Amino acid sequence: MTQPNLLNYYIPKRALFNFTQIDLYKTHDHMSVLIYAENAGGKFKKSIFEAVSYARAIADQNNTSLVAISIGDVSTGELALLGKYGAEKVLNVTGEKLKNFVNQAYASVIADAAKQQNADIVVLSNTFSGRGLAPRLGVKLEAGLADGAVALPEQKNGKFTVKKTAFSGKAFAIVELTSANKVIALVPNSYKVVETGGSAQVEDFSVETKESDFKALIKEIVRSIDKVSLPDAEIVVSAGRGLKGPENWGMIEELANLLGAATACSKPVSDAGWRPHSEHVGQTGIAVSPNLYIAIGISGAIQHLAGISSSKVIVVINKDPEAPFFKVADYGIVGDAFEVVPQLIAAVKEYKASA
Amino acid sequence: MKILVCVSNVPDTTTKITFTDNNTQFNTNGVQFILNPYDEIALSRAIELTDGGKVTVTVINVGEVSTEATIRKALAIGATDAVRINAKPHDAWYVAYQIAQYVKANPFDLILTGRESIDYNGSKVAGMLGELLDLPSVSIIKKLDVSESSATVEREIEGGKEILTIPFPFVAGAAEGVAEPKIPNMRGIMSARTKPLIVVEPLEVKTFSEIVSYETLSIRGQVKLVAADDTAKLVELLHTEARVI
Numbered sequence: 159m160t161q162p163n164l165l166n167y168y169i170p171k172r173a174l175f176n177f178t179q180i181d182l183y184k185t186h187d188h189m190s191v192l193i194y195a196e197n198a199g200g201k202f203k204k205s206i207f208e209a210v211s212y213a214r215a216i217a218d219q220n221n222t223s224l225v226a227i228s229i230g231d232v233s234t235g236e237l238a239l240l241g242k243y244g245a246e247k248v249l250n251v252t253g254e255k256l257k258n259f260v261n262q263a264y265a266s267v268i269a270d271a272a273k274q275q276n277a278d279i280v281v282l283s284n285t286f287s288g289r290g291l292a293p294r295l296g297v298k299l300e301a302g303l304a305d306g307a308v309a310l311p312e313q314k315n316g317k318f319t320v321k322k323t324a325f326s327g328k329a330f331a332i333v334e335l336t337s338a339n340k341v342i343a344l345v346p347n348s349y350k351v352v353e354t355g356g357s358a359q360v361e362d363f364s365v366e367t368k369e370s371d372f373k374a375l376i377k378e379i380v381r382s383i384d385k386v387s388l389p390d391a392e393i394v395v396s397a398g399r400g401l402k403g404p405e406n407w408g409m410i411e412e413l414a415n416l417l418g419a420a421t422a423c424s425k426p427v428s429d430a431g432w433r434p435h436s437e438h439v440g441q442t443g444i445a446v447s448p449n450l451y452i453a454i455g456i457s458g459a460i461q462h463l464a465g466i467s468s469s470k471v472i473v474v475i476n477k478d479p480e481a482p483f484f485k486v487a488d489y490g491i492v493g494d495a496f497e498v499v500p501q502l503i504a505a506v507k508e509y510k511a512s513a
Numbered sequence: 514m515k516i517l518v519c520v521s522n523v524p525d526t527t528t529k530i531t532f533t534d535n536n537t538q539f540n541t542n543g544v545q546f547i548l549n550p551y552d553e554i555a556l557s558r559a560i561e562l563t564d565g566g567k568v569t570v571t572v573i574n575v576g577e578v579s580t581e582a583t584i585r586k587a588l589a590i591g592a593t594d595a596v597r598i599n600a601k602p603h604d605a606w607y608v609a610y611q612i613a614q615y616v617k618a619n620p621f622d623l624i625l626t627g628r629e630s631i632d633y634n635g636s637k638v639a640g641m642l643g644e645l646l647d648l649p650s651v652s653i654i655k656k657l658d659v660s661e662s663s664a665t666v667e668r669e670i671e672g673g674k675e676i677l678t679i680p681f682p683f684v685a686g687a688a689e690g691v692a693e694p695k696i697p698n699m700r701g702i703m704s705a706r707t708k709p710l711i712v713v714e715p716l717e718v719k720t721f722s723e724i725v726s727y728e729t730l731s732i733r734g735q736v737k738l739v740a741a742d743d744t745a746k747l748v749e750l751l752h753t754e755a756r757v758i
Contacts, residue, residue: 198671259675261640262649286670290652293640296606302721303606306634319725326631328530330728337721374649374683377665378676387672393757417758428689435655435689436669441526441631442550443689450757461526467730471755473747474736484736489750493741505744509752 191217192277194268195228195240195248196259196287199381202236205283205346205390207243212349213281214244215310216342220279225249226358227271229256229264234360241358243351249275249363255372258379259287263371265294270365272299272339284343285389292343302335305343308447308468326441327464346390347447348468388437391420393450394469396439398424398462400455400476400495404432409499410454416506422446424456440465455495458483475499514568514659514681516559517621519612519642520552520587521602522580523632532727539632539727548583550694551627553590555687557695558657559625560591569593573615575600575608581710588705589697595708600715605633609641610718616646622681623664628653628688639686649683655690 193213195206210226217224226245228237230252237248251267268291272280280295282288284306296303304311304320308330311320317334320342324331388394395414401407407421414421421437428438439446441461451469456462458474458481466472467486474487477494484490491498524530525545533540548556559570572587574580575598584595598611616624624646629636636652643650655674656667663680669688697705739747751758 203671261651262643265644286653286668289636290640290650293605293609293635293637293652294644294650296637296721297609297641297644300721303637304722305637317725321728324633324727325524325528325530326634328528329532329730331633331724332726332728334723334725335721336723370647374651374677374679376675376677379670379673380675381670381673383672385672389671436674438689445634450751450755460529471751471757472733473751486733487736488733488755489747490736490738491741491744491747492738498741498744501742502744502747505748506758508745509748509758 189220189278190223190225190275191220191279191281192268192272192275193224193226193245193281194288194291195226196283196285197228197230197232197236200230200232200236202239203390204351205285207239207351208346208349209281209283209344210240210243210245211352212310212344214352214354216279216281217244219311219313223247225271225275225277227251227268227363229267230259231257237360238358241356242353244354244356245358246356248358248360250360251363251365255367258376260372260374260376261287261290261294262374263367265291265298266367266371267365269295269298271363278339280339280341282341282343284345288343292341296341299339299341300337301339301341302337303341303343304333304335307342307344308348310349311342323445323468325464327445327467345447347392347449386414386418386420388420388422388439388446389444391446391448393417393419393452394422394439394446394448395419395452395454396422396424396456397427397454397495398456399426401427406496407433409503413452413499413503413506416503416510419452424462453483453487454499456483457481458486514623515621516562516568516570516623516625517616518552518556518559518570518572518587518592519624519626519638520556520572520574520583521549521627521630522546522574522576522583523549523630526550526631530729532729536727537725546580546583548586549627549630551629551631551687553627553694554689554691555625555627556587556590556592558687558692560695561692562659563591571596571621573598573612575602575611575715577601584710585705586697588708588710589701590695591701593708595710596713597710598713598715603720604722605635605637606641606722607718607720609638609645611715612638613642613645614716615713616642620682623659624648624682624684626684626686628686636686639684643684646684649679651677651679651683651685653688654685655688657685657687657691
């Protein structure tokens with residue numbers, strides 16, 4: 159499987175795993191896939207189950223096992239859930255110091271687990287924390303890194319390629335990972351949750367941590383529990399300058415609440431301070447890939463479209479029939495947001511009542 | 514205090530992205546290149562922190578000679594001096610490795626990058642630099658305040674934020690909220706021409722990834738229009754046809 163000219167490179171790499179030279183010629187049997195299951199306040203989100211399902215499929219491609227690692231304070235019941243999506247074993251790392259996310263320390267723990275479990279592929283969810291961990295893991299494991307992955311890897315003719323987002327949602331790149339170890343960060347909402355009906359064995363896993371990994375200190379964590387988080391939302395209700403002012407967002411929030419959606423906005427809106435930057439969707443803001451994106455009073459500048467292009471279904475409500483957004487929409491209503499949105503709210507309420 | 518801001522040269526945000534050579538090369542024909550918008554935010558914050566000359570801001574770029582216009586723009590915005598590592602930026606690992614070697618020889622108190630580049634969207638360089646230099650790293654920050662020996666940063670998390678204090682030196686990737694992008698004034702543009710820009714040759718390093726090809730977005734079908742007074746129809750379509758609610 160290895161080309162002769164790569165041998166010099168493969169030997170030191172495998173040596174990292176305490177392998178002997180003979181192991182080079184073995185198949186993947188002894189390797190495994192490691193998935194980092196990030197928790198948010200002790201719970202796993204859907205994006206983590208997606209990543210576990212995705213990692214399971216990669217393990218199946220390679221005929222290896224799937225090991226999950228959780229760090230922090232997560233109940234045994236919650237940890238066992240990971241088995242439902244294909245993890246055979248869950249390594250549970252606890253301890254006061256590791257209770258909350260510390261980028262450097264978490265990366266060390268995950269890298270140690272990868273080495274100990276002979277994991278040559280490490281999967282993460284491309285969350286805010288995941289994006290901090292992935293590059294550190296890439297360096298620690300001397301691994302090629304595919305962040306922003308949107309599909310399963312292809313493994314053909316000894317080549318391992320992954321499709322990832324590029325140009326801020328305007329295109330995709332197919333990246334070949336040429337190293338023995340690989341780190342892949344999966345974009346939320348891009349892979350389906352698959353229940354395998356399996357169960358996982360939960361094991362305590364402890365590692366020695368070094369003091370220098372704990373220099374960054376968390377002072378405060380603010381997590382709003384009543385709001386749907388934008389990057390992994392399944393439905394997003396977004397509004398633009400057509401709303402005329404921040405005082406008119408009540409109906410946007412009402413529609414979002416009804417649909418269980420996150421709220422978002424265009425760049426001019428966050429630049430004007432009508433909405434926080436964390437809601438800005440687009441090329442220089444957040445990229446989202448929900449099942450349903452509803453754009454209200456947004457014209458559809460190329461930079462905005464870049465951030466929402468991987469949405470599965472796009473609905474556009476705009477009074478200008480020439481708005482460029484209609485060109486990329488699946489459904490559209492040409493009409494004044496101030497008339498259409500209240501009607502839409504009523505229609506959704508009626509649908510919810512009858513459902 | 515010495516601040517290093519890592520900058521990249523990217524296609525302008527209005528660029529229509531196309532490819533050539535059977536979708537294996539990005540078509541740069543007619544494309545205007547700019548200072549990566551997030552790097553501009555990082556740089557603008559660094560310059561706000563210069564505090565009348567007590568702090569120096571160096572910009573560093575891994576790029577070929579063609580990126581010098583972008584580096585000069587960073588100098589015009591207010592950076593003190595600049596370094597260009599003379600190489601094609603193969604991937605994030607290659608870039609981070611080159612910058613890390615430079616920083617090992619020329620230490621900084623604070624290293625800033627943009628949260629990601631708008632071309633390959635890595636958000637990788639900050640974390641890789643942190644690992645290569647054994648420093649703390651925060652990949653996406655929304656706020657940065659400094660005191661004598663440490664900084665307070667606000668990091669975005671799903672549905673909230675986290676506030677951290679980190680002692681210098683550390684690495685952070687700046688996002689919107691950290692600063693308003695600064696526009697160079699005439700004096701800045703004039704002085705940028707004579708500010709030091711040193712060119713360093715790259716070191717050889719093994720890379721771990723290759724872009725083999727690109728794909729453009731799949732085209733959506735014709736939009737299905739629903740009458741403005743028939744929102745119930747839209748709800749029905751979303752339920753029965755699109756199956757998203």
